Amino acid sequence: MSLDEDLEEAAGGPATGLPVHPGLRRARAWLSRAVEPGTIDLWRYVEDVGPVEAVRRLRSGRAPERVRSLVGARAEQDATLADLARAERCGARLVIPEDDEWPALPLHALTVAVSAEPGNRRDQSDRTKAPVPPMGLWVLGAQRLDELVDRSVAIVGSRASTAYGEHVAAELGHQLGERGWTVVSGGAFGIDAAAHRGALAAGAPTLAVLACGVDRPYPAAHGALFHRIAETGLLVSEWPPGCAPLRHRFLVRNRLIAALTRGTVVVEAAARSGAQATAQRARRLGRGVLVVPGPITSAMSVGCHELLRDEQAGATLVASADHIIEAVGGIGTDLADLPERPSGPRDGLSDLAARVLDACPVRSGVTPERLAAIAGCDVLEVLRVLPALELADLVEWTGTGWRLHPPPRRPGGPGAAA
Amino acid sequence: MSLDEDLEEAAGGPATGLPVHPGLRRARAWLSRAVEPGTIDLWRYVEDVGPVEAVRRLRSGRAPERVRSLVGARAEQDATLADLARAERCGARLVIPEDDEWPALPLHALTVAVSAEPGNRRDQSDRTKAPVPPMGLWVLGAQRLDELVDRSVAIVGSRASTAYGEHVAAELGHQLGERGWTVVSGGAFGIDAAAHRGALAAGAPTLAVLACGVDRPYPAAHGALFHRIAETGLLVSEWPPGCAPLRHRFLVRNRLIAALTRGTVVVEAAARSGAQATAQRARRLGRGVLVVPGPITSAMSVGCHELLRDEQAGATLVASADHIIEAVGGIGTDLADLPERPSGPRDGLSDLAARVLDACPVRSGVTPERLAAIAGCDVLEVLRVLPALELADLVEWTGTGWRLHPPPRRPGGPGAAA
Numbered sequence: 001m002s003l004d005e006d007l008e009e010a011a012g013g014p015a016t017g018l019p020v021h022p023g024l025r026r027a028r029a030w031l032s033r034a035v036e037p038g039t040i041d042l043w044r045y046v047e048d049v050g051p052v053e054a055v056r057r058l059r060s061g062r063a064p065e066r067v068r069s070l071v072g073a074r075a076e077q078d079a080t081l082a083d084l085a086r087a088e089r090c091g092a093r094l095v096i097p098e099d100d101e102w103p104a105l106p107l108h109a110l111t112v113a114v115s116a117e118p119g120n121r122r123d124q125s126d127r128t129k130a131p132v133p134p135m136g137l138w139v140l141g142a143q144r145l146d147e148l149v150d151r152s153v154a155i156v157g158s159r160a161s162t163a164y165g166e167h168v169a170a171e172l173g174h175q176l177g178e179r180g181w182t183v184v185s186g187g188a189f190g191i192d193a194a195a196h197r198g199a200l201a202a203g204a205p206t207l208a209v210l211a212c213g214v215d216r217p218y219p220a221a222h223g224a225l226f227h228r229i230a231e232t233g234l235l236v237s238e239w240p241p242g243c244a245p246l247r248h249r250f251l252v253r254n255r256l257i258a259a260l261t262r263g264t265v266v267v268e269a270a271a272r273s274g275a276q277a278t279a280q281r282a283r284r285l286g287r288g289v290l291v292v293p294g295p296i297t298s299a300m301s302v303g304c305h306e307l308l309r310d311e312q313a314g315a316t317l318v319a320s321a322d323h324i325i326e327a328v329g330g331i332g333t334d335l336a337d338l339p340e341r342p343s344g345p346r347d348g349l350s351d352l353a354a355r356v357l358d359a360c361p362v363r364s365g366v367t368p369e370r371l372a373a374i375a376g377c378d379v380l381e382v383l384r385v386l387p388a389l390e391l392a393d394l395v396e397w398t399g400t401g402w403r404l405h406p407p408p409r410r411p412g413g414p415g416a417a418a
Numbered sequence: 419m420s421l422d423e424d425l426e427e428a429a430g431g432p433a434t435g436l437p438v439h440p441g442l443r444r445a446r447a448w449l450s451r452a453v454e455p456g457t458i459d460l461w462r463y464v465e466d467v468g469p470v471e472a473v474r475r476l477r478s479g480r481a482p483e484r485v486r487s488l489v490g491a492r493a494e495q496d497a498t499l500a501d502l503a504r505a506e507r508c509g510a511r512l513v514i515p516e517d518d519e520w521p522a523l524p525l526h527a528l529t530v531a532v533s534a535e536p537g538n539r540r541d542q543s544d545r546t547k548a549p550v551p552p553m554g555l556w557v558l559g560a561q562r563l564d565e566l567v568d569r570s571v572a573i574v575g576s577r578a579s580t581a582y583g584e585h586v587a588a589e590l591g592h593q594l595g596e597r598g599w600t601v602v603s604g605g606a607f608g609i610d611a612a613a614h615r616g617a618l619a620a621g622a623p624t625l626a627v628l629a630c631g632v633d634r635p636y637p638a639a640h641g642a643l644f645h646r647i648a649e650t651g652l653l654v655s656e657w658p659p660g661c662a663p664l665r666h667r668f669l670v671r672n673r674l675i676a677a678l679t680r681g682t683v684v685v686e687a688a689a690r691s692g693a694q695a696t697a698q699r700a701r702r703l704g705r706g707v708l709v710v711p712g713p714i715t716s717a718m719s720v721g722c723h724e725l726l727r728d729e730q731a732g733a734t735l736v737a738s739a740d741h742i743i744e745a746v747g748g749i750g751t752d753l754a755d756l757p758e759r760p761s762g763p764r765d766g767l768s769d770l771a772a773r774v775l776d777a778c779p780v781r782s783g784v785t786p787e788r789l790a791a792i793a794g795c796d797v798l799e800v801l802r803v804l805p806a807l808e809l810a811d812l813v814e815w816t817g818t819g820w821r822l823h824p825p826p827r828r829p830g831g832p833g834a835a836a
Contacts, residue, residue: 164713293711293723295582296737305711305737308726317735319714319723 003030003078004059010052020098027055028096028136029080029240034058034071037134037238038127038252040117042070046135051096066121079240086241090215091230092140097133103146105386105397106260107133108368109285112379128251129277131259131284134238140214141234143205148234149260151391152182152207153328156257156278157191157267162300165191165268168292170198172265175321177204182233184209184261186253187222191267196229205233209260211253212245213237236260255281262328262387263288265318269303276306279313286380288327289315329388352377353385357394357404365401421448421496422477428470438516445469446514446554447498447658452476452489455552455656456545456670458535460488464553469514484539497658504659508633509648510558515551521564521678523804523815525551526786527703528677530797546669547695549677549702552656558632559652561623566652567678568805570600570625571746574675574696575609575685580718583609583686586710588616590683593739595622600651602627602679604671605640609685614647623651627678629671630663631655673699680746680805681706683736687721694724697731704798706745708736747806770795771803775812775822783819 001009003026010023028051035042045067046054057063058075068075087093095101113131117124124130139145153176155169169191173183177199185192187208199206206229212218214235217226229235238256239249254274258264264282266289269275279289291308294301307315318324349357352375359374360366368386372379386402389395396405419427421444428441446469453460463485464472475481476493486493505511513519531549535542542548557563571594573587587609591601595617603610605626617624624647630636632653635644647653656674657667672692676682682700684707687693697707709726712719725733736742767775770793777792778784786804790797804820807813814823 164715168714292714293719293726293735295713296586296710297582301711302737305735308711308735309737309741317711317723317726319720319727323727 003080004056007052007056011056019100020096024052024098025094025096025136026080026084027051029083029094030055030078031135032094032138032238033079033083033240034074034077036127036249036252038130038132038255039070040114040124040130040132041067041121043114043132043135051135083240083242086215087138087140090140090241092138092214092235092241094136095139095145096136101145103149103260105383106149109287109380109383110255110259112368112383113284128248129255129281131255131281134256136238138214138237138240139234140236141230142232143234145234145236148182148205148207149184150182150387151180151329152184152261153324154184154257154261154264154282155191155195155267156185156264158269158273158300158303159188159190159192160270160300161190161194161268162298164294164298165300166194168294169194169267170201172267172292172321172324173198173206174202176324177202177206179321179325180204181325182207184257186210186250186257187217187219187226187229187235189219189222193222193225195267196225200228200232203232207234207236207260209253209257210235210237210245211239211249213239213241213243215241216244218245254278255285258282258285258287261287263290263324265290265292265324266304266307266315267292268294268298268300269307270300271302271306273303275303276310276313279307279315283314286384289313290318290324290327291315292319293317329391350385352381353389356382356385357389360395360402360404362404365398365403367401371402421498422474425470425474429474437518438514442470442516443512443514443554444498444502445473447501447512448473448496449553450512450556450656451497451501451658452492452495454545454667454670456548456550456673457488458532458542458545458548458550459485459539461532461550461553469553501658501660504633505556505558508558508659510556510632510653510659512554513557513563514554519563520555521567523801524567524678527705527798527801528673530786530801531702546666547673547699549673549699552674554656556632556655556658557652558654559648560650561652563652563654566600566623566625567602568600569598569747569809570602570679571742572602572675572679572682572700573609573613573685574603574682576687576691576718576721577606577608577610578688578718579608579612579686580712580716582712582716583718584612586712587612587685588619590685590710590739590742591616591624592620594742595620595624597739597743598622599743600625602675604628604668604675605635605637605644605647605653607637607640611640611643613685614643618646618650621650625652625654625678627671627675628653628655628663629657629667631657631659631661633659634662636663672696673703676700676703676705679705681708681742683708683710683742684722684725684733685710686712686716686718687725688718689720689724691721693721694728694731697725697733701732704802707731707733708742708745709733710737711735747809768803770799771807774800774803775807778813778820778822780822783816783821785819789820 006023006026010021058071110131110133173195183195183199183206185195196206208229210217214237258281266275282289291304307313355375359371368382372382393405395402424441424444428439476489528549528551591613601613601617601624603613614624626647632655676699684693700707709722725731773793777789786800787797790800811823813820
């Protein structure tokens with residue numbers, strides 16, 4: 001079936017028996033190749049008219065000039081069947097926002113952040129910095145994407161790392177993996193690879209977010225590493241199979257590493273490296289910025305110490321996996337660590353978390369925006385405490401919104417004999 | 419002359435030609451042996467009736483029971499002539515608050531802090547923690563005490579230091595010494611010794627605050643080091659010559675290291691070591707708490723990282739001598755670093771410093787307490803900015819209080835030809 005016929009059928013509604021119409025997936029596959037990720041205006045247009053209609057209008061020249069100009073001559077091309085087939089051949093798939101597997105909650109931080117971008121293109125953030133949600137994610141591996149990132153931490157750092165930095169990254173990756181946390185990184189030389197390897201050594205799944213197609217992960221020297229990652233964890237990319245790791249794509253990719261995880265740990269960074277930008281991006285998404293110190297005699301720790309000295313950066317010094325889990329795990333973990341103490345589930349909640357919990361309705365779920373309005377706080381703050389409330393079994397996601405989690409009925413009920 | 423005769427003559431007024439009556443010095447020498455330093459009630463009594471009268475009343479049994487009980491049988495003893503002679507033999511002297519050389523400004527922070535202590539002895543701080551000014555300081559060396567501590571930084575840390583810690587302490591001591599800062603430490607094994615040695619290697623004076631007599635500095639293995647320190651810098655102690663380095667004396671001594679300096683740098687500290695107490699004491703005196711990070715794999719950096727993670731501690735990460743000078747040097751240094759920029763002396767003043775400066779009178783000096791009342795801030799804040807204002811030649815100490823420093827007259831005056 002041609003792309004346009006498939007789109008027309010998809011536009012007609014859920015005619016097939018599948019939860020997601022193949023035409024919808026083809027529309028998102030087309031969009032993921034038509035324009036580089038991180039393009040605010042295209043993302044807004046797709047949000048506005050829907051992905052199927054957006055592609056139909058772009059291909060028929062009915063989209064506004066402002067959006068058509070982003071696609072240009074690629075409007076007439078169609079590599080969707082080839083891309084999807086190529087993905088299938090290497091065992092990969094395209095996960096789209098309409099799938100159950102989509103990590104909607106983590107990526108919602110990008111949706112919130114992009115809404116703050118101005119309408120005038122000249123005033124918008126540079127594409128390498130714009131907080132735009134992905135059109136879809138090409139994924140290679142046996143795990144469900146949403147489950148893998150649910151309790152995840154990014155470990156990032158210099159490619160030109162020292163033995164100290166690699167040891168620390170591997171050790172932290174190992175300990176986080178052992179304790180059920182997914183280590184997310186970029187698969188690069190140095191700190192990234194050490195963190196992935198540490199998690200793998202613990203038998204834990206790990207996730208590499210790539211700046212190229214999942215069928216040709218970069219760097220090539222990490223072929224065996226990527227193979228092992230895909231066996232137990234996931235390789236993830238916004239770019240269709242076959243895409244090359246262009247320089248600017250790494251910068252665009254970095255926002256996903258920040259968004260998918262609960263916090264970013266910087267292990268080693270040279271002076272005036274990208275560490276400041278990494279921290280700024282994570283903070284803008286409401287994520288923790290965690291920094292590992294090192295010897296002050298090491299050039300590869302200068303960037304880390306810069307971050308820790310910069311009060312604007314809001315960075316926290318971490319020197320162990322415990323420190324990291326304390327920072328990103330929040331109240332759920334605290335409750336888990338103190339099982340012997342008699343306590344109600346609300347004990348130990350921060351003031352903010354208690355307010356968000358009080359804002360949750362009993363039956364139909366509401367959006368984080370609505371919760372923020374009721375609790376009288378910022379949406380980013382709501383997004384920061386919801387994962388911990390969910391871990392503590394206090395709230396649940398209904399598929400459309402958040403509501404209170406019904407407490408488990410006690411065996412025998414209140415009337416049972418003691 | 420007997421002590422009591424000498425005291426009687428001193429009580430009669432400044433009869434001799436010396437700026438300080440020998441009886442007054444003997445009174446303070448007697449007090450420095452009669453009661454261990456850090457005793458709040460004795461210090462208050464001496465403040466109240468004066469040192470000469472305090473000793474006369476204590477020796478004649480006319481002092482209140484509350485104070486007499488602190489001295490006990492030692493009231494009848496008198497080793498003042500022996501102590502002063504012993505000091506003279508080793509080249510030492512007793513510097514007392516009535517001397518020009520007394521470091522009145524740094525130690526004023528202790529006077530302010532002790533005034534916050536309650537009257538009831540059971541509610542007062544433990545003697546090892548009480549912020550009590552010294553009765554006098556036994557000093558060995560060729561430098562003037564007040565001049566040496568004017569621009570000084572404490573470098574402290576573990577005795578069981580690593581090669582990394584010793585390298586860092588020596589390097590920081592060297593760089594601070596080169597840039598005109600006095601390194602103050604405790605002369606102990608490990609970090610202390612490395613810091614002293616670094617300063618000495620730069621040809622800079624350094625100051626060791628001891629917990630025993632200056633004629634028998636501890637540890638004995640540092641005999642050569644102490645000899646070199648006394649040659650160009652100073653050995654300082656609250657205890658008379660011959661006193662032994664008892665364990666609790668080190669804790670009492672530590673408050674002087676904090677008070678005499680503009681900030682305390684912690685280089686290495688084990689987990690739950692004294693680093694937290696050191697930081698708390700420095701902060702209570704309005705001094706900066708500066709902490710050097712290290713490898714997270716090193717047990718000797720765990721205490722440093724604990725401090726940096728503790729928001730209550732108010733610690734600042736420092737990774738170079740520049741960072742330290744930036745933290746303790748303040749505006750005076752900033753002005754010195756930017757000589758090419760056309761600027762008035764008030765440029766670059768913090769809001770607080772500008773308010774304190776505005777509070778200073780033109781003629782007769784006023785106390786820091788008075789300045790705090792006029793400027794609408796805390797006395798500790800005033801004490802924090804006064805050194806920098808003085809360095810910038812904006813204020814001066816009249817001997818009894820602070821006043822504006824008259825701007826130097828330009829050569830030729832305003833009417834001179836250009």
